[in-house]
Amino acid sequence: MKGSFTGLILLTFLILPFSAKGENPTDEFKKATSFYKRYATAAGPIHVWKPAGYNHKTAGTVIYAHGYYIDADKAWKNHRLAKQFADSKKNAIFIVPEVPSDFEEHIPWTTFDKLLLYAKKAGVVFPKGRVVVMGHSGAYRTIVKWLPSKQINEIYLLDALYLNHEDFKKWALKRKSNRLIALSELTYKKSLLLMKDVKTAVLKGSMPDDGEFTEKEKKADILVIKSQYDHFAMIETMKVIPSILNLSKLLNIKKASVTEKKPTEKKQTEPQISEIH
Known part of the structure; x- marks a missing residue:
């Protein structure tokens, strides 16, 4: 009996570490991230994440707006957004704010400046690089409100162009720095x-899983990609977000790290986002 009990303890000891590792969704997250915080604001939560190797001096910003039938907290967890952002290898702060979960729900961030203001008040320090906005499904309702902002450089609509195509088109052609995918x-x-009537627009027949795009596709003011993934699989397969961000002019982590100067300059007075707790 004693031998059986000892054997059971040993068996449990051998099994538990592997089971716990597989069942704990935070293990992979901890390896993937160097900073994460969920900020609670009067207009809803804002998730902020930046990758390991993040360089504030050369970084940009990616704001992801979730689709319908899910909120920001569930999207963050269920769609494993930290992992998807990490796989993109982009040197950026990734922001996931609360946006409407259905058509009747009000839009909390009626302007892009309002979102930035609330985030800054909460403690987020934004870099000065390019600003990328990405939205899935019903997120177009929020993003179209942000079009007047001159701070946005790139917009990615993931099966989200249900309405307002003329508004998005005008935005894409308004400034040379603007790009619409x-x-x-x-x-x-x-x-x-x-x-229609845009000579610089490009059509691509499918979404490359490896993130390989031609130079023409990367430079297009407007790029339309026909998806082989269905509406929800775009997010749930965890392949699209990392791959499509290869179209962005955001620097990759390795490339950004190379440009970082040696610590011979004066210490910055502005707090880095990694210093915020």
Whole structure:
């Protein structure tokens, strides 16, 4: 009996570490991130994440707006957004704010400046690099409100162009620095309207899993991609977000790290986001 009990303890000892590692969703997250915090604001939560190797001097900002039938907290966890952002290898602060979960829900961030203001008040220090906005499904309702902002450089609509295609088209053509990418499945026909009378627009027949795009596709003011993934699989397969960000002019982590100067300059007075607790 004693031998059996000892054997049971030994067996439990051998099994538990592997089971715990597989069942604990934070293990992978801890390895992938150097900073994460969920800020509670009067307009809803804001998730902030930056990757290991982040360089504030050369970084940009990526703001991801979730789609319908899910909120920011569930999207962060269920869609494993930290892992998807890490896989993109982009040197950026990634922001996931609360946006409407259905068509009748009000839009908390009626302007882009309002989102930035609340985030800054909460303690977020934004870099000065490019600003990328990405939204899935019903997120277009929020993003279209942000179009007047001159701070946004790139917009990625993940099967999100249900309405307002003329508004997005005008935004894309307004400034040379603006770029609009529409990955479409249910919204494919409406996304094609973006290309009408735009010679610089480019159409791609599928979404490359390896993130390989041609130079023409990378330079297009408007790029429409026909998705082989269905509406929800775009997010749930965890392949699209990392791959499509290869179209961005954001620097990669390795490239950004190389440009970082040796610590011979004066210490910055502005707090880094990693210093915020």
